[in-house]
Amino acid sequence: MxxxxxxxxxxxxxxxxxxxxxxxxxxxxxxxxxxxxxxxxxxxxxxxxxxxxxxxxxxxxxxxxxxxxxxxxxxxxxxxxxxxxxxxxxxxxxxxxxxxxxxxxxxxxxxxxxxxxxxxxxxxxxxxxxxxxxxxxxxxxxxxxxxxxxxxxxxxxxxxxxxxxxxxxxxxxxxxxxxxxxxxxxSPPMDVVWFRVPRSPGDPEGAMARFGRGRIVVLLDRDDHWQAGYVIPKGTFPELRRAGVEGLKVGFAELFPELSDRLAALGDRRQVSLLSVxxxxxxxxxxxxxxxxxxxxxxxxxxxxxxxxxxxxxxxxxxxxxxxxxxxxxxxxxxxxxxxxxxxxxxxxxxxxxxxxxxxxxxxxxxxxxxxxxxxxxxxxxxxxxxxxxxxxxxxxxxxxFGPLPARVDLPQGGVERAGPPG
Structure with a gap:
């Protein structure tokens, strides 16, 4: 205690x-x-x-x-x-x-x-x-x-x-x-490195993925930018980190060469985060x-x-x-x-x-x-x-x-709301 x-x-x-x-x-x-x-x-x-x-x-x-x-x-x-x-x-x-x-x-x-x-x-x-x-x-x-x-x-x-x-x-x-x-x-076989990629008005919408030798890149449409997920084999992040941000840029450019010039703003490791899957x-x-x-x-x-x-x-x-x-x-x-x-x-x-x-x-x-x-x-x-x-x-x-069994709200409102707007 x-x-x-x-x-x-x-x-x-x-x-x-x-x-x-x-x-x-x-x-x-x-x-x-x-x-x-x-x-x-x-x-x-x-x-x-x-x-x-x-x-x-x-x-x-x-x-x-x-x-x-x-x-x-x-x-x-x-x-x-x-x-x-x-x-x-x-x-x-x-x-x-x-x-x-x-x-x-x-x-x-x-x-x-x-x-x-x-x-x-x-x-x-x-x-x-x-x-x-x-x-x-x-x-x-x-x-x-x-x-x-x-x-x-x-x-x-x-x-x-x-x-x-x-x-x-x-x-x-x-x-x-x-x-x-x-x-x-x-033990899933991968980890994911997250970073942002600027998005242009003419880019496609939705989500995209490309598979290469030993890596996968997923792009998620976040309106004003792409959220990039750089998928790597489990436990290989130290090797990627030793290569630095430039190594990440090279790997990304191999799969998305048309977007490679947009990584100029990716300057240091603080802009990159690891999800240990x-x-x-x-x-x-x-x-x-x-x-x-x-x-x-x-x-x-x-x-x-x-x-x-x-x-x-x-x-x-x-x-x-x-x-x-x-x-x-x-x-x-x-x-x-x-x-x-x-x-x-x-x-x-x-x-x-x-x-x-x-x-x-x-x-x-x-x-x-x-x-x-x-x-x-x-x-x-x-x-x-x-x-x-x-x-x-x-x-x-x-x-x-939805998954195999979607959850649905099944209870009445019993609380009394405060007056005025929320917040």
Whole structure:
């Protein structure tokens, strides 16, 4: 036990981590009349994020909440297809325009904007409290159950007591470590180096990828720039770093020579970030008084860019399952039965397992052979079939856009909004 807490506050649900899963869960619970405290370790949301993709499943959730229109007023771009360049020419294996939805595209939006939007909406409800710069240090445990957390902020140590604590603090989750959960990891064959490439008005829209000997480059349309993902074999980043930024430019130019002159502004390594790719899943997502969701419970490979969407799916299902029991805890001051937490994992684990298995298949059949030194890219049979049968392109689009079991909001609005605009 550390220093005495300067303050002790009480809430019904303490959510640790202000990323997409934590912010969405907090909004949904506050909207349902549950008292929520959201703790975010950083002082603001204004920092570089890697995951800025909102798939059709997320946009339909926002639409259910009546928020999609206002969200799309924020700066964003739309990715309607994914084009893959091969030795036999380009083709489009993923075409979202065929999907039966109001949002037949991936919405590319800075994650900071999305999180600010969600938390501003949550502030409409008096039961919501956001604490920025709150670095969780300990779990508060009594009688074998988690009863809250102790955190540090600029003015010292504080404690928040809660009927339920939710760890939504990402792939390096401190809550997960404190609770003693150990994820089972796999070893994807690649890492991804991210950087920006200026975009011109005449450039194509959407997403593009090119495969070369031992490397892959993916470009994501971010309206005023391309977000470039330079995919390299696992563990080879030190070699790339020794070659410096110039080595990165040479590798990029081999696959996108028509864009090579735009890397002049890429001057040093501070403009480049590494995503060490991993895929993992905890066998158990809960214990009495504690639930893990999002990357804290399962880390996704970047294949398909689905991580944010599965984290938000966790949040939606958790809110559907837990809002009623948490209101009862709030009203009757009783403990939350663990069976409700088990129900969240039971509903979310099958789609997570399914998409991770599909990601592993793509990594094994498509990415690993390409990244093997000296081997040119040869599209496997499923990709060749997609190029010959356009109607089949709706299958990967459906899997990427919605997954095997899309989450839908299934709880009434029980909270009373504050008067005035959000914020």
């Amino acid at each position: 550390g220093a005495p807490a300067r303050s002790v506050t009480r809430t019904t649900c303490a959510v640790v981590g202000g990323g997409p899963a934590g912010a969405m869960l907090s909004l949904l619970l506050a909207r349902a009349g549950v008292s929520v405290t959201l703790l975010e370790a950083h002082p603001d949301f204004d920092r570089e994020f890697r995951g800025d993709t909102l798939h059709p499943s997320v946009m339909e959730v926002m639409d259910q909440l009546g928020l999609a229109g206002r969200l799309l007023e924020l700066r964003h771009s739309k990715v309607r297809s994914f084009t893959l360049d091969t030795p036999k020419g380009p083709f489009t294996p993923v075409d979202f325009s065929r999907l039966n939805t109001r949002f037949p595209y991936i919405t590319m939006m800075p994650q900071a904007s999305f999180l600010e939007f969600l938390t501003a909406e949550a502030r409409r409800y008096p039961g919501f409290r956001l604490v920025m710069g709150a670095r969780v240090r300990e779990l508060v445990e009594e009688g074998g159950a988690v009863r809250g957390v102790r955190y540090e902020s600029g003015d010292g140590t504080h404690e928040v007591r809660a009927s339920l604590t939710v760890g939504a603090d990402g792939r390096g989750s401190r809550v997960r470590r404190l609770a003693g959960f150990e994820p089972v990891k796999t 991993e895929s993992s899943r905890c066998r158990r997502w809960h214990r009495p008084g504690l639930l893990l969701i999002g990357d804290a419970a399962h880390v996704m490979s970047p294949v398909g860019g689905v991580g944010i969407n599965y984290a938000i799916g966790d949040a939606v299902v958790a809110a559907n399952v837990l809002a009623g029991p948490l209101r009862e805890c709030q009203e009757r001051l009783v403990a939350l039965p663990e069976r409700h937490l088990a129900a969240v994992q039971r509903r979310r684990e099958p789609p997570v397992r399914t998409i991770q298995a599909l990601q592993a298949l793509v990594q094994r059949r498509v990415l690993a052979p390409t990244l093997a030194a000296g081997r040119p890219f040869a599209p496997p049979l499923p990709l060749r079939l997609l190029s010959r049968a356009p109607l089949l392109r709706s299958v990967p689009a459906r899997i990427i856009g």
